[in-house]
Amino acid sequence: MKLVRYGAPGSEKPGLIDPDGTLRDLSGVIADVEGSTLGDAALDKLRDLNVTSLPAVDGDPRLGACVGSIGKFLCIGLNYSDHAAETGADIPEHPILFFKANSAIVGAYDDVVMPRGSTHTDWEVELGVVIGSEAKYVSEADALNHVAGYCVVNDVSERHFQTKLTGQWTKGKSCDTFGPTGPWLVTRDEVGDPQNLAMSLDVNGKRMQTGNTSTMIFTVAQIISHLSQLMTLHPGDVITTGTPPGVGMGMKPEPVYLKKGDVMELEIEGLGRQRQTVDQDA
Known part of the structure:
Protein backbone atom coordinates (compact mmCIF):
# COMPACT_ATOMS: atom_id res chain seq x y z
CA MET A 1 0.00 0.00 0.00
CA LYS A 2 0.91 3.62 -0.50
CA LEU A 3 -0.29 5.61 2.49
CA VAL A 4 -0.41 9.40 2.45
CA ARG A 5 -1.49 12.38 4.51
CA TYR A 6 -3.12 15.18 2.58
CA GLY A 7 -4.38 18.67 3.29
CA ALA A 8 -3.19 21.92 4.80
CA PRO A 9 -0.26 21.86 7.26
CA GLY A 10 -1.50 20.76 10.65
CA SER A 11 -4.84 19.56 9.26
CA GLU A 12 -3.77 16.57 7.18
CA LYS A 13 -6.14 13.66 6.63
CA PRO A 14 -5.12 10.04 6.07
CA GLY A 15 -5.38 8.56 2.62
CA LEU A 16 -4.02 5.94 0.26
CA ILE A 17 -3.11 5.80 -3.39
CA ASP A 18 -5.11 3.06 -5.10
CA PRO A 19 -3.71 0.86 -7.91
CA ASP A 20 -5.02 3.32 -10.52
CA GLY A 21 -3.20 6.23 -8.87
CA THR A 22 -6.33 7.77 -7.36
CA LEU A 23 -6.07 9.36 -3.92
CA ARG A 24 -8.65 7.78 -1.60
CA ASP A 25 -9.75 9.19 1.75
CA LEU A 26 -9.11 6.99 4.80
CA SER A 27 -10.44 9.37 7.45
CA GLY A 28 -13.56 7.23 7.91
CA VAL A 29 -11.34 4.27 8.79
CA ILE A 30 -8.37 5.68 10.72
CA ALA A 31 -7.70 9.04 12.34
CA ASP A 32 -4.18 9.41 10.92
CA VAL A 33 -1.22 7.56 9.45
CA GLU A 34 0.82 7.37 12.64
CA GLY A 35 2.28 4.91 15.12
CA SER A 36 -0.96 3.27 16.27
CA THR A 37 -2.02 2.51 12.69
CA LEU A 38 1.31 1.13 11.46
CA GLY A 39 1.47 -2.28 13.12
CA ASP A 40 1.05 -5.43 11.04
CA ALA A 41 -2.50 -6.11 12.30
CA ALA A 42 -3.63 -2.54 11.60
CA LEU A 43 -2.08 -2.57 8.13
CA ASP A 44 -3.70 -5.93 7.36
CA LYS A 45 -7.10 -4.38 8.12
CA LEU A 46 -6.38 -1.62 5.61
CA ARG A 47 -5.34 -4.18 3.01
CA ASP A 48 -8.68 -5.95 3.45
CA LEU A 49 -10.65 -2.81 2.58
CA ASN A 50 -12.59 -2.55 -0.64
CA VAL A 51 -10.48 0.31 -1.95
CA THR A 52 -12.99 1.36 -4.60
CA SER A 53 -15.57 1.99 -1.86
CA LEU A 54 -13.39 4.65 -0.26
CA PRO A 55 -14.17 8.25 -1.26
CA ALA A 56 -11.97 9.61 -4.04
CA VAL A 57 -10.34 12.94 -3.20
CA ASP A 58 -11.03 15.68 -5.71
CA GLY A 59 -8.41 18.06 -7.05
CA ASP A 60 -4.72 18.00 -6.32
CA PRO A 61 -4.35 18.56 -2.57
CA ARG A 62 -1.07 19.17 -0.80
CA LEU A 63 0.61 16.03 0.50
CA GLY A 64 2.05 16.40 3.98
CA ALA A 65 4.72 14.23 5.57
CA CYS A 66 3.60 10.63 5.08
CA VAL A 67 3.77 9.88 8.82
CA GLY A 68 2.06 11.97 11.48
CA SER A 69 3.06 12.45 15.11
CA ILE A 70 6.58 11.17 14.47
CA GLY A 71 8.17 10.21 17.77
CA LYS A 72 11.88 10.14 16.97
Whole structure:
Protein backbone atom coordinates (compact mmCIF):
# COMPACT_ATOMS: atom_id res chain seq x y z
CA MET A 1 0.00 0.00 0.00
CA LYS A 2 0.91 3.62 -0.50
CA LEU A 3 -0.29 5.61 2.49
CA VAL A 4 -0.41 9.40 2.45
CA ARG A 5 -1.49 12.38 4.51
CA TYR A 6 -3.12 15.18 2.58
CA GLY A 7 -4.38 18.67 3.29
CA ALA A 8 -3.19 21.92 4.80
CA PRO A 9 -0.26 21.86 7.26
CA GLY A 10 -1.50 20.76 10.65
CA SER A 11 -4.84 19.56 9.26
CA GLU A 12 -3.77 16.57 7.18
CA LYS A 13 -6.14 13.66 6.63
CA PRO A 14 -5.12 10.04 6.07
CA GLY A 15 -5.38 8.56 2.62
CA LEU A 16 -4.02 5.94 0.26
CA ILE A 17 -3.11 5.80 -3.39
CA ASP A 18 -5.11 3.06 -5.10
CA PRO A 19 -3.71 0.86 -7.91
CA ASP A 20 -5.02 3.32 -10.52
CA GLY A 21 -3.20 6.23 -8.87
CA THR A 22 -6.33 7.77 -7.36
CA LEU A 23 -6.07 9.36 -3.92
CA ARG A 24 -8.65 7.78 -1.60
CA ASP A 25 -9.75 9.19 1.75
CA LEU A 26 -9.11 6.99 4.80
CA SER A 27 -10.44 9.37 7.45
CA GLY A 28 -13.56 7.23 7.91
CA VAL A 29 -11.34 4.27 8.79
CA ILE A 30 -8.37 5.68 10.72
CA ALA A 31 -7.70 9.04 12.34
CA ASP A 32 -4.18 9.41 10.92
CA VAL A 33 -1.22 7.56 9.45
CA GLU A 34 0.82 7.37 12.64
CA GLY A 35 2.28 4.91 15.12
CA SER A 36 -0.96 3.27 16.27
CA THR A 37 -2.02 2.51 12.69
CA LEU A 38 1.31 1.13 11.46
CA GLY A 39 1.47 -2.28 13.12
CA ASP A 40 1.05 -5.43 11.04
CA ALA A 41 -2.50 -6.11 12.30
CA ALA A 42 -3.63 -2.54 11.60
CA LEU A 43 -2.08 -2.57 8.13
CA ASP A 44 -3.70 -5.93 7.36
CA LYS A 45 -7.10 -4.38 8.12
CA LEU A 46 -6.38 -1.62 5.61
CA ARG A 47 -5.34 -4.18 3.01
CA ASP A 48 -8.68 -5.95 3.45
CA LEU A 49 -10.65 -2.81 2.58
CA ASN A 50 -12.59 -2.55 -0.64
CA VAL A 51 -10.48 0.31 -1.95
CA THR A 52 -12.99 1.36 -4.60
CA SER A 53 -15.57 1.99 -1.86
CA LEU A 54 -13.39 4.65 -0.26
CA PRO A 55 -14.17 8.25 -1.26
CA ALA A 56 -11.97 9.61 -4.04
CA VAL A 57 -10.34 12.94 -3.20
CA ASP A 58 -11.03 15.68 -5.71
CA GLY A 59 -8.41 18.06 -7.05
CA ASP A 60 -4.72 18.00 -6.32
CA PRO A 61 -4.35 18.56 -2.57
CA ARG A 62 -1.07 19.17 -0.80
CA LEU A 63 0.61 16.03 0.50
CA GLY A 64 2.05 16.40 3.98
CA ALA A 65 4.72 14.23 5.57
CA CYS A 66 3.60 10.63 5.08
CA VAL A 67 3.77 9.88 8.82
CA GLY A 68 2.06 11.97 11.48
CA SER A 69 3.06 12.45 15.11
CA ILE A 70 6.58 11.17 14.47
CA GLY A 71 8.17 10.21 17.77
CA LYS A 72 11.88 10.14 16.97
CA PHE A 73 13.56 11.33 13.77
CA LEU A 74 16.81 9.38 13.79
CA CYS A 75 19.50 9.92 11.17
CA ILE A 76 22.52 7.85 10.16
CA GLY A 77 25.53 9.73 8.80
CA LEU A 78 28.29 8.69 6.41
CA ASN A 79 26.59 5.40 5.58
CA TYR A 80 27.74 5.12 1.95
CA SER A 81 31.42 4.41 1.41
CA ASP A 82 31.65 6.62 -1.68
CA HIS A 83 29.95 9.52 0.13
CA ALA A 84 32.38 9.18 3.04
CA ALA A 85 35.23 9.31 0.53
CA GLU A 86 33.96 12.50 -1.15
CA THR A 87 33.81 14.24 2.25
CA GLY A 88 37.26 12.98 3.28
CA ALA A 89 35.86 11.04 6.23
CA ASP A 90 36.93 7.62 7.48
CA ILE A 91 34.57 4.66 7.19
CA PRO A 92 32.77 4.51 10.55
CA GLU A 93 33.14 1.47 12.77
CA HIS A 94 29.55 1.80 13.99
CA PRO A 95 26.55 3.68 12.59
CA ILE A 96 26.91 7.43 13.18
CA LEU A 97 23.74 8.72 14.81
CA PHE A 98 22.31 12.22 15.02
CA PHE A 99 18.81 13.56 15.50
CA LYS A 100 16.76 15.86 13.33
CA ALA A 101 14.22 18.08 15.08
CA ASN A 102 10.62 17.10 14.36
CA SER A 103 9.92 20.77 13.56
CA ALA A 104 12.03 20.26 10.41
CA ILE A 105 9.52 17.79 8.96
CA VAL A 106 7.48 18.96 5.95
CA GLY A 107 5.78 17.44 2.93
CA ALA A 108 7.56 16.18 -0.17
CA TYR A 109 6.52 19.17 -2.28
CA ASP A 110 6.72 21.93 0.33
CA ASP A 111 9.30 24.69 -0.04
CA VAL A 112 12.66 24.32 1.67
CA VAL A 113 13.40 27.62 3.41
CA MET A 114 17.03 28.36 4.20
CA PRO A 115 17.57 30.14 7.54
CA ARG A 116 18.76 33.72 7.72
CA GLY A 117 22.31 34.14 6.49
CA SER A 118 22.63 30.60 5.20
CA THR A 119 25.18 30.17 2.41
CA HIS A 120 26.00 26.47 2.80
CA THR A 121 22.66 24.65 2.48
CA ASP A 122 23.02 21.23 0.86
CA TRP A 123 20.89 18.31 -0.34
CA GLU A 124 20.86 14.60 0.58
CA VAL A 125 18.48 12.01 -0.86
CA GLU A 126 17.94 9.23 1.69
CA LEU A 127 15.92 6.09 2.27
CA GLY A 128 13.56 6.61 5.19
CA VAL A 129 12.53 3.65 7.36
CA VAL A 130 9.30 3.86 9.35
CA ILE A 131 9.01 1.66 12.42
CA GLY A 132 5.74 -0.26 12.78
CA SER A 133 6.21 -2.23 16.01
CA GLU A 134 8.26 -1.74 19.15
CA ALA A 135 11.88 -2.81 18.72
CA LYS A 136 14.18 -3.37 21.68
CA TYR A 137 17.26 -5.60 21.62
CA VAL A 138 16.24 -7.08 18.27
CA SER A 139 18.51 -9.19 16.13
CA GLU A 140 19.49 -8.34 12.57
CA ALA A 141 17.53 -11.39 11.42
CA ASP A 142 14.33 -10.06 13.01
CA ALA A 143 14.88 -6.34 12.46
CA LEU A 144 12.94 -5.87 9.22
CA ASN A 145 9.85 -7.43 10.80
CA HIS A 146 9.57 -4.24 12.87
CA VAL A 147 9.37 -2.03 9.76
CA ALA A 148 6.00 -0.66 8.64
CA GLY A 149 7.37 0.70 5.38
CA TYR A 150 9.75 3.00 3.57
CA CYS A 151 9.73 6.53 2.16
CA VAL A 152 11.91 9.18 0.56
CA VAL A 153 13.60 11.75 2.81
CA ASN A 154 15.62 14.81 1.81
CA ASP A 155 18.08 15.33 4.67
CA VAL A 156 18.66 19.01 3.91
CA SER A 157 21.78 20.25 5.72
CA GLU A 158 23.33 23.62 6.47
CA ARG A 159 27.02 22.69 6.37
CA HIS A 160 28.35 25.78 8.18
CA PHE A 161 25.90 25.22 11.03
CA GLN A 162 26.74 21.52 10.98
CA THR A 163 30.54 21.75 11.06
CA LYS A 164 31.52 25.23 12.22
CA LEU A 165 29.08 26.03 15.03
CA THR A 166 30.40 24.33 18.15
CA GLY A 167 28.34 21.27 18.98
CA GLN A 168 26.72 18.37 17.18
CA TRP A 169 25.57 17.89 13.58
CA THR A 170 21.99 18.44 14.74
CA LYS A 171 22.49 22.22 14.50
CA GLY A 172 22.86 22.04 10.73
CA LYS A 173 20.21 19.37 10.24
CA SER A 174 17.25 20.73 12.20
CA CYS A 175 16.38 24.04 10.57
CA ASP A 176 12.69 24.48 9.77
CA THR A 177 11.67 22.65 6.55
CA PHE A 178 14.93 20.63 6.44
CA GLY A 179 13.12 17.27 6.54
CA PRO A 180 10.84 16.71 3.50
CA THR A 181 9.33 13.25 4.05
CA GLY A 182 7.18 11.31 1.57
CA PRO A 183 5.26 11.70 -0.70
CA TRP A 184 3.93 8.37 0.56
CA LEU A 185 4.76 5.55 2.89
CA VAL A 186 5.12 2.31 0.94
CA THR A 187 4.49 -0.74 3.13
CA ARG A 188 7.35 -3.19 3.41
CA ASP A 189 5.52 -5.98 1.56
CA GLU A 190 5.56 -3.85 -1.61
CA VAL A 191 9.22 -2.84 -1.32
CA GLY A 192 10.90 -6.20 -1.05
CA ASP A 193 14.65 -5.85 -0.55
CA PRO A 194 15.47 -2.40 0.86
CA GLN A 195 19.11 -2.97 -0.08
CA ASN A 196 18.53 -2.78 -3.82
CA LEU A 197 16.79 0.54 -4.52
CA ALA A 198 18.04 3.04 -7.08
CA MET A 199 18.08 6.66 -5.90
CA SER A 200 18.79 10.04 -7.47
CA LEU A 201 18.63 13.79 -6.90
CA ASP A 202 18.64 16.65 -9.42
CA VAL A 203 19.13 20.38 -8.82
CA ASN A 204 17.65 22.63 -11.50
CA GLY A 205 17.40 19.64 -13.82
CA LYS A 206 21.05 18.61 -13.42
CA ARG A 207 21.78 15.19 -11.96
CA MET A 208 23.78 15.56 -8.76
CA GLN A 209 23.30 12.25 -6.94
CA THR A 210 23.02 8.77 -8.38
CA GLY A 211 23.22 5.79 -6.09
CA ASN A 212 21.75 2.56 -4.84
CA THR A 213 21.00 1.36 -1.34
CA SER A 214 23.13 -1.71 -2.10
CA THR A 215 26.23 0.39 -1.31
CA MET A 216 25.24 1.18 2.27
CA ILE A 217 27.96 0.48 4.81
CA PHE A 218 25.37 -0.61 7.39
CA THR A 219 22.19 -2.22 6.11
CA VAL A 220 18.70 -1.27 7.26
CA ALA A 221 18.60 -4.44 9.38
CA GLN A 222 21.96 -3.68 10.96
CA ILE A 223 20.92 -0.10 11.72
CA ILE A 224 17.64 -1.12 13.38
CA SER A 225 19.34 -3.82 15.41
CA HIS A 226 22.11 -1.46 16.51
CA LEU A 227 19.75 1.36 17.51
CA SER A 228 17.49 -1.06 19.39
CA GLN A 229 20.41 -1.94 21.66
CA LEU A 230 20.65 1.74 22.64
CA MET A 231 16.98 2.77 22.87
CA THR A 232 13.51 1.41 22.26
CA LEU A 233 12.24 2.15 18.77
CA HIS A 234 8.54 2.91 18.80
CA PRO A 235 5.87 2.72 16.09
CA GLY A 236 5.99 5.91 14.06
CA ASP A 237 9.69 6.56 14.60
CA VAL A 238 11.53 7.41 11.38
CA ILE A 239 15.13 6.51 10.56
CA THR A 240 16.98 8.05 7.64
CA THR A 241 19.82 5.85 6.47
CA GLY A 242 22.46 8.04 4.82
CA THR A 243 23.08 9.44 1.37
CA PRO A 244 25.07 8.39 -1.71
CA PRO A 245 27.76 10.62 -3.27
CA GLY A 246 27.03 13.85 -5.09
CA VAL A 247 26.23 16.26 -2.27
CA GLY A 248 27.11 19.90 -2.78
CA MET A 249 29.90 20.01 -0.21
CA GLY A 250 31.74 17.26 -2.09
CA MET A 251 31.73 18.95 -5.50
CA LYS A 252 35.09 19.61 -7.18
CA PRO A 253 36.87 21.90 -7.68
CA GLU A 254 34.58 23.93 -5.39
CA PRO A 255 31.55 23.04 -3.27
CA VAL A 256 28.13 23.97 -4.69
CA TYR A 257 25.35 25.07 -2.37
CA LEU A 258 21.67 25.86 -2.77
CA LYS A 259 20.38 29.36 -3.42
CA LYS A 260 16.95 30.93 -3.47
CA GLY A 261 14.92 29.75 -6.47
CA ASP A 262 16.74 26.44 -6.92
CA VAL A 263 14.59 23.34 -7.45
CA MET A 264 15.46 19.93 -6.01
CA GLU A 265 13.90 16.77 -7.45
CA LEU A 266 14.67 13.45 -5.83
CA GLU A 267 13.46 9.90 -6.25
CA ILE A 268 13.92 6.41 -4.85
CA GLU A 269 12.86 3.39 -6.86
CA GLY A 270 9.30 2.39 -5.99
CA LEU A 271 8.95 5.05 -3.28
CA GLY A 272 7.97 8.08 -5.31
CA ARG A 273 9.40 11.45 -6.18
CA GLN A 274 9.88 14.70 -4.26
CA ARG A 275 10.19 18.26 -5.55
CA GLN A 276 11.09 21.32 -3.49
CA THR A 277 11.73 24.94 -4.40
CA VAL A 278 14.29 26.74 -2.26
CA ASP A 279 13.40 29.96 -0.49
CA GLN A 280 15.22 31.94 2.20
CA ASP A 281 14.12 33.63 5.40
CA ALA A 282 14.50 37.38 5.25
